[in-house]
Amino acid sequence: MKLDILVFAVHPDDAELGCSGTILKHIAAGKKVGIVDLTRGELGTRGTADTRDEEAAKSAVILGLHARENLRMRDGFFKNDEEHQLQVIRMIRKYRPEIVLSNASHDRHPDHGRAGDLVNDALFLSGLKKVKTELDGSDQEAWRPKILLQYIQDRYIEPDILIDVTDYWDTKMEAVHAFSTQFFNPNNDDHVTYISSPKFLKMIEARARDLGKYIGATYAEGFTSRKYLGVDDLFQLR
Numbered sequence: 001m002k003l004d005i006l007v008f009a010v011h012p013d014d015a016e017l018g019c020s021g022t023i024l025k026h027i028a029a030g031k032k033v034g035i036v037d038l039t040r041g042e043l044g045t046r047g048t049a050d051t052r053d054e055e056a057a058k059s060a061v062i063l064g065l066h067a068r069e070n071l072r073m074r075d076g077f078f079k080n081d082e083e084h085q086l087q088v089i090r091m092i093r094k095y096r097p098e099i100v101l102s103n104a105s106h107d108r109h110p111d112h113g114r115a116g117d118l119v120n121d122a123l124f125l126s127g128l129k130k131v132k133t134e135l136d137g138s139d140q141e142a143w144r145p146k147i148l149l150q151y152i153q154d155r156y157i158e159p160d161i162l163i164d165v166t167d168y169w170d171t172k173m174e175a176v177h178a179f180s181t182q183f184f185n186p187n188n189d190d191h192v193t194y195i196s197s198p199k200f201l202k203m204i205e206a207r208a209r210d211l212g213k214y215i216g217a218t219y220a221e222g223f224t225s226r227k228y229l230g231v232d233d234l235f236q237l238r
Helices: 014-028 049-063 082-095 110-125 166-177 198-213
Strands: 005-009 033-039 067-073 099-102 147-151 161-164 220-225
Touching (some): 014 166, 014 220, 049 067, 082 110
Parallel strands (some): 005 099, 099 147
């Protein structure tokens, strides 16, 4: 299946927190969108790899994703090396997206920035025909998406582009809450963590409200780009 947008997330729930409003908006517009999670989030204090698999599947239904896969890299210990780059390249060539979204360029969690670099490097290599990959016994053709945009996570990074997600905010939060072991749940106060505090989701909302005010929206999601972005004419600007 060819996708219009492919989202990479190093942990299940990263995409939900960082860009699921954008995912929902583009699916509603008829675009095909999928998520590839790099790890199962097995080092998380709360929940297990199995429960996070179940939660990711539940969220995929809420978002209406066209595909979701998990590469089962080692949470916390994957590297930006040839072995891991080839895994990402196989997914890029499998789904042949026009646009790729990935983890932030740097963040509180070191996995986030490392995953952003991994996807960036793999995206370039995926366009080189002399980089050989196979999937299900068949050779894959080179493919390089048009653009990589990196969503903003815990630490504030000044965005290069803002997307109004006001109409999709409630569904975004429903997808986030699908990860019931990870975020605030009054019925589960075991092992309180940074992200399971009720203050964490309030921060996510406050960030989206703050970004939204710059474009006259209630909620917005921000992205950074490693290359200049252009528009066809000035009337496309908001």
